[in-house]
Amino acid sequence: MYDLLLTITKMSTLLHILTxxxxxxxxxxxxxxxxxxxxxxxxFFLIYLAHGFIDLVNFFDYxxxxxxxFWGYFPSLYEPxxxxxxxGKIIDFVVWSTGFIQYWxxxxxxxxxxxxxxxxxxxxxxxxQRNVYFAIAICFIMPTLMCVPVWWxxxxxxxxxxFENKTMIYGPFIEVAAYDSQ
Numbered sequence: 001m002y003d004l005l006l007t008i009t010k011m012s013t014l015l016h017i018l019t020x021x022x023x024x025x026x027x028x029x030x031x032x033x034x035x036x037x038x039x040x041x042x043x044f045f046l047i048y049l050a051h052g053f054i055d056l057v058n059f060f061d062y063x064x065x066x067x068x069x070f071w072g073y074f075p076s077l078y079e080p081x082x083x084x085x086x087x088g089k090i091i092d093f094v095v096w097s098t099g100f101i102q103y104w105x106x107x108x109x110x111x112x113x114x115x116x117x118x119x120x121x122x123x124x125x126x127x128x129q130r131n132v133y134f135a136i137a138i139c140f141i142m143p144t145l146m147c148v149p150v151w152w153x154x155x156x157x158x159x160x161x162x163f164e165n166k167t168m169i170y171g172p173f174i175e176v177a178a179y180d181s182q
Contacts, residue, residue, distance in 0.1 A: 006071065013067055021056070028052045043127035044112055050136045051105045058098035065091045069157055078157035088155035096150050100143030108139055 031049055034040040065088075069078045077087050116123050 009067075010071060013063065017063075021059070024052060024056065043129070043132045044109075044116070046129075046132050047105065047108055047112055047136065050139070051102070051109065054098055054101045054105060054140075058095070058102060061091060061094045061098060065095050075159075081157055081159040083156055084154040085156050088157055089151065089153065092153065092155045093147060093150045097144045097147040100146060101140055104139040104143055105136075108135055 028049060031040050031045050031052075035045065035049075039045070068074055078085060112127060115126050119126070
């Protein structure tokens with residue numbers, strides 16, 4: 001039963017990677033190559049490029065942080081088990097920061113679309129290229145700074161005997177002093 005569930009998760013992730021990632025990359029490439037022609041030269045598509053980049057980074061980071069250890073691939077990356085791990089700390093920081101960057105970029109997309117619908121005559125003034133680059137920079141810098149405290153977490157992975165007596169790797173776990181029994 002475990003092998004069936006594991007195969008289903010691997011196949012669904014592989015299907016997702018093989019369909020959505022190439023399509024996403026194709027869309028981003030089309031926008032990037034045509035960024036100097038209408039409609040791709042609008043502020044919306046500049047925000048779309050930033051959003052697409054961070055989406056892909058977050059997606060692959062999630063696969064590295066959660067899926068690969070769960071499936072048992074590259075276990076040496078997640079060692080030593082049960083102890084703080086620098087690889088886990090780096091990956092955890094990237095997951096948190098890219099997740100928050102996604103939230104901020106989504107708010108930026110919403111503000112951009114709101115302005116286009118409600119204030120169409122002011123749209124180009126509000127969303128000048130300078131303002132868009134500034135807003136995107138804020139969307140990347142602020143969440144990254146908010147996630148700096150993640151570096152002080154002790155992030156670790158554990159190895160355990162799971163379903164049907166299979167050895168599994170799970171994580172990341174964060175040591176929290178409030179829960180420490182010592």
